[in-house]
Amino acid sequence: MQQVVLLVVAQRAPAHSGSPRELPDLHRPVLLHLTLTLVSVLNVAAMSEDSTTDAANVTRTALVTGGGSGIGRAVAVTLAQRGLDVLIVGRRPQALAATAELQAGIRYHVGDVSEPADIVEMVAAATEPGRLDVLVNNAGVGIPGPLGKIEPAAAKRTWAINVLGPTLLAQQALPFLLESRGAIVNISSTFGAKPAPGLSWYGATKAALEQLTRSWALELAPHGVRVNAVAPGPVESEALDRMGLARAEIEHIKADERDRIPLGRRGRPEDVASWVADLAVPASWVTGQVIGIDGGYLLA
Numbered sequence: 448m449q450q451v452v453l454l455v456v457a458q459r460a461p462a463h464s465g466s467p468r469e470l471p472d473l474h475r476p477v478l479l480h481l482t483l484t485l486v487s488v489l490n491v492a493a494m495s496e497d498s499t500t501d502a503a504n505v506t507r508t509a510l511v512t513g514g515g516s517g518i519g520r521a522v523a524v525t526l527a528q529r530g531l532d533v534l535i536v537g538r539r540p541q542a543l544a545a546t547a548e549l550q551a552g553i554r555y556h557v558g559d560v561s562e563p564a565d566i567v568e569m570v571a572a573a574t575e576p577g578r579l580d581v582l583v584n585n586a587g588v589g590i591p592g593p594l595g596k597i598e599p600a601a602a603k604r605t606w607a608i609n610v611l612g613p614t615l616l617a618q619q620a621l622p623f624l625l626e627s628r629g630a631i632v633n634i635s636s637t638f639g640a641k642p643a644p645g646l647s648w649y650g651a652t653k654a655a656l657e658q659l660t661r662s663w664a665l666e667l668a669p670h671g672v673r674v675n676a677v678a679p680g681p682v683e684s685e686a687l688d689r690m691g692l693a694r695a696e697i698e699h700i701k702a703d704e705r706d707r708i709p710l711g712r713r714g715r716p717e718d719v720a721s722w723v724a725d726l727a728v729p730a731s732w733v734t735g736q737v738i739g740i741d742g743g744y745l746l747a
């Protein structure tokens with residue numbers, strides 16, 4: 448693409464002065480406009496070729512876990528809007544159906560990512576069209592508790608959903624991703640890197656997911672499969688309600704987070720979804736990265 452843009456500049460240049468550097472100011476806006484137009488035309492062409500269909504013009508397919516609410520719902524809608532066939536999974540059929548009603552191109556399947564047998568069925572449902580290009584490991588839970596109050600059952604469940612589930616999903620999906628030279632996007636959290644009282648175990652599972660991301664990226668790069676993660680800061684979703692906290696406590700946490708986030712607001716699921724979709728685009732030259740989508744929260 449850069450070569451074509453340079454050609455445009457070179458062709459216009461001699462008519463005026465001999466080199467692009469010496470162009471009269473009058474013509475620079477015209478050239479800039481031409482250049483930007485060409486870049487955006489080529490970008491649109493590249494997007495439609497690279498993100499929704501493969502070289503044989505076959506629709507790409509994505510599996511998004513936890514697509515019935517919050518970030519997963521926004522990711523599913525964004526990918527479907529970009530033309531992918533999207534299968535969402537989760538345990539609540541009504542929540543999944545509500546997401547599917549928002550946007551054409553979204554199918555759903557009920558299952559639990561902590562159940563290995565369900566994972567086999569999820570990947571089978573996702574690959575019904577015959578392929579899988581994108582796996583988004585979004586389903587996650589956070590059960591808060593300071594040291595001294597960490598329940599073994601809750602800790603095991605958090606591990607099973609946040610770490611082992613994504614691992615078994617990636618493993619089950621691997622043959623399809625190898626074939627499509629696809630991508631995995633894992634949803635981590637600011638707390639994968641930022642210590643916080645009461646969130647040690649949640650943070651530890653997200654840190655593990657980030658390390659899996661980097662290791663898998665190295666393992667799969669030779670096969671053209673990319674693995675990345677995003678680490679969202681505080682985002683409006685059902686997550687806090689699910690932690691079993693009192694309403695007043697939730698409002699206090701939200702106000703405190705708003706005050707600490709350098710960009711001055713909590714995130715929206717869409718803030719995260721567009722980055723996930725960009726990382727899922729197969730032509731991208733990014734792998735093994737954990738991208739903070741957090742309004743600067745990690746730094747504060």
Ligand SMILES: NC(=O)c1ccc[n+]([C@@H]2O[C@H](COP(=O)([O-])OP(=O)(O)OC[C@H]3O[C@@H](n4cnc5c(N)ncnc54)[C@H](OP(=O)(O)O)[C@@H]3O)[C@@H](O)[C@H]2O)c1
Nearest residue numbers: 513516517518537538539559560586587636681682684685
């Ligand atoms: N919101 C935030 O502030 C924030 C910040 C950083 C990272 N994150 C991460 O973002 C991801 C999405 O969270 P969210 O904020 O969008 O919260 P959410 O609205 O509670 O979404 C979590 C989703 O995961 C699904 N899920 C949970 N356990 C599951 C299981 N065992 N099997 C299948 N699906 C399961 C839930 O659906 P069912 O209950 O129907 O199964 C739900 O749709 C999580 O990994 C979370 O750790 C969130």
